[in-house]
Amino acid sequence: MTTETETNTDEDHVKIFDTTLRDGEQAPGFSMSTDAKLIVARALQDLNVDIIEAGFAAASPGDSASVSAVASEIEGPIICSLARLNEGDIEAAARALEPATKKRIHTFIGTSPTHREAKLKMSKLEIIDKISNVVGFACSLSDDVEFSPEDAIRTERDYLVEAIEAAIDAGAKTINIPDTVGYTTSEEIRDLFAFLKENARGAEDVTFSTHCHDDLGMAVANSLGAVRGGARQIECAINGIGERAGNCSMEEAVMALATRRDFYGLGTQVNTTKIYQASVALARVTHNPIPRNKAIVGKNAFAHEAGIHQHGVLADRRTYEIMDAESVGMPSNSIVLGKHSGKHAVASRVKALGFNVSKQKIEDIFPSFKRLADTCREVTDADLVKLVTGNAQTDGRAGPWRMRKTELHVDFEVDTRPHARITMEHDNGDRRTVTHEGEGPIDAAFAAVCAITDVPGRIHILDLHHIAAEGIVRAEAVIDVEGHHFSGKSEEVDVADAAVAAFVAAINQAVAIRGGVVSDHNEAKVS
Missing domain, CATH: 3.30.160.270 (Alpha-isopropylmalate synthase LeuA, regulatory domain)
Incomplete structure (x- = not known):
């Protein structure tokens, strides 16, 4: 399994824009102090992501300080701050990013009918004029500017092209197409990116980016659909955290590209062996544990209880695993002993614990193992020691x-x-x-x-x-x-x-x- 640090050309390299510290932190229950953000930022640096969106500098003095702290310490990735499409926000972003060696201003404005009419109270022409003027202002403060037409998926396609062309003409180098409310499908977004790349003037001079939310549980699939349509940047977050149901999960998108490179023909520069470390770091600083069944980094991601699966994995883990646990920095695959486990798994675990027992001993303890497994969710190593040694205490202890x-x-x-x-x-x-x-x-x-x-x-x-x-x-x-x-x-x-x-x-x-x-x-x- 590749660690995804291979050299990629511009054509086959998908940039990873991590927004854990900005969009991820906006989710209720995931707020982070500056110190916590630095812990996560260091993990992202170790992952070798391309861009870290460190926060929304104009949102509060604390957010500005956090962006500045990340910009001062982190080397390697581009450090980015979000800003609404107004000069005050953009100036705040530029100030906070000043210490960074590589910096980006990411500015946005809503373009869908709902946003134009309900939130902005602006006409189509007024929004286009503002994009032209204010994106241009951002470009005067930073060589690297990204523009997002918010709620792009629900924006009329011809008008979306106008908005994108205005941003490109003003100097934006990255055009992000956000599915702000998690509304699209993988087929629809693939077609949209192909349409924009073909029809927007200057499309060949910019990087197209995708930013998908998980309201319908399709953020990763939609991000990969966008990549197939021509996107070469994925905006995502560790553990998929973010507004409402969350963002595209960074670890899932990266490992999908790595594991199925035969299909996508694309890669990232992420060091995948640092994924689990980053996931755990985020869980610890936000006090939000990783769900057991979370893809790639969950406790069950490389665990097996069913006897048929355990037998197969013990013979050759490729029978039921499409990637190595070590490739994402997790401990090796786990055989979980429960009521579905068979004798092969019990014998393997007994041996791993250091006991040298006969096949007959396994046969003798197996009925007791099954009775115990029926009464609990998982048979622990301590339980197994008691079964093997016959040393069970009356209070259930394995030791003295x-x-x-x-x-x-x-x-x-x-x-x-x-x-x-x-x-x-x-x-x-x-x-x-x-x-x-x-x-x-x-x-x-x-x-x-x-x-x-x-x-x-x-x-x-x-x-x-x-x-x-x-x-x-x-x-x-x-x-x-x-x-x-x-x-x-x-x-x-x-x-x-x-x-x-x-x-x-x-x-x-x-x-x-x-x-x-x-x-x-x-x-x-x-x-």
């Missing part, structure tokens, strides 16, 4: 440690660090209590657990979900212990209790697997 007492302390009025006092008991009767400081009380609790168990665990992922209807918090912790990952789950009434319990479950799994636990009959040995 149980919580006895948790005390978390944070005092906002006194200048002391948050700390936690944790008491745990080992199956051998050893009872230990440790007090530890941390960045927060839960972080302190994790550190205390590690000190008690003598396991150097670091939290890698912590997912917390409050189930209001059941009055519980479900937690899943993935910890890193000397380069190996172990997971634990819990259900508690309190958020902190759930987080600590999940962490302890992961520690127990690490102890059980690393310690080479064996059954009384010595049937399961760690290789």
Whole structure:
């Protein structure tokens, strides 16, 4: 699988214009501070996108500061600011972009009948005159200007050509055709781009761009349709975030072009191995987790539970995977053990955990595995260790440690660090209590657990979900212990209790697997 950093000619290179920090951030629940925007901007720099639309400088002093911060730090991509088609907005964009080595002003005005009549109260001629004058003004402040006729898809084609020609004549180098309300289809937009490239005067001198929204769930398909019609720039966002249902998903569009280069004959310069890293960075700074079933970067994107699929993937992952997980920077494909799994998957996972067991042992534990799988959504590694070793605890633990007492302390009025006092008991009767400081009380609790168990665990992922209807918090912790990952789950009434319990479950799994636990009959040995 290509990392899409190959050298492309202008004809076969599709530019990636990332608008996560502008259109993406406009979505409710996705607002970002300047520091958060810089984290995402660095991830976009690592991805090697062509253009970063860093914000809407005239929208607020904070947005202007964010654009300026990105323009000051990020090298490589063109840094862009959006601006309405008026001189004040354009001047604000130019000021914010001043520190950038490569900069672009992106200006827009509505052109559809709905926008002309309901929002702008302007005639067709007035809008054309404004495009000519103000795009020209923008070009006097920047060598790189992009123009968008907002709601282009619902604009009359002959009038859309007039608007585009006015912008080209005024000096715009990129013409973006936005499907502002997610209304078009892939066939329609392909035909529209082909029509514009053929009929707009000066079309051969500019780059045509597509900007699609996902109101009907077709933003990626429509963006790719536009590319087939002649667009050579896709405007998109990480994880597909954006106004209403979102924008074209950057990772989906890029990987569609990479995976089906045989069909599109086009590529990008994106380093695809950095996609997952960027997706996770955005999820963390916006506190919006990646949906499990999200294409390319979701937890299930390279996971398999069905026995037939698992057998095929274990034999050759190309049977059910059209791309490598590593090509987008994700861990290798995941075999999820559940009620649909077969013996091949169970045997493979047991071996991966370090156990050297016979085929008969797998036959013996498989009925118990199926009974357990029918009662839960997923059979964890800890569950499998218990089945293989016959070492199941009455409280469901895979390892030797149980919580006895948790005390978390944070005092906002006194200048002391948050700390936690944790008491745990080992199956051998050893009872230990440790007090530890941390960045927060839960972080302190994790550190205390590690000190008690003598396991150097670091939290890698912590997912917390409050189930209001059941009055519980479900937690899943993935910890890193000397380069190996172990997971634990819990259900508690309190958020902190759930987080600590999940962490302890992961520690127990690490102890059980690393310690080479064996059954009384010595049937399961760690290789």
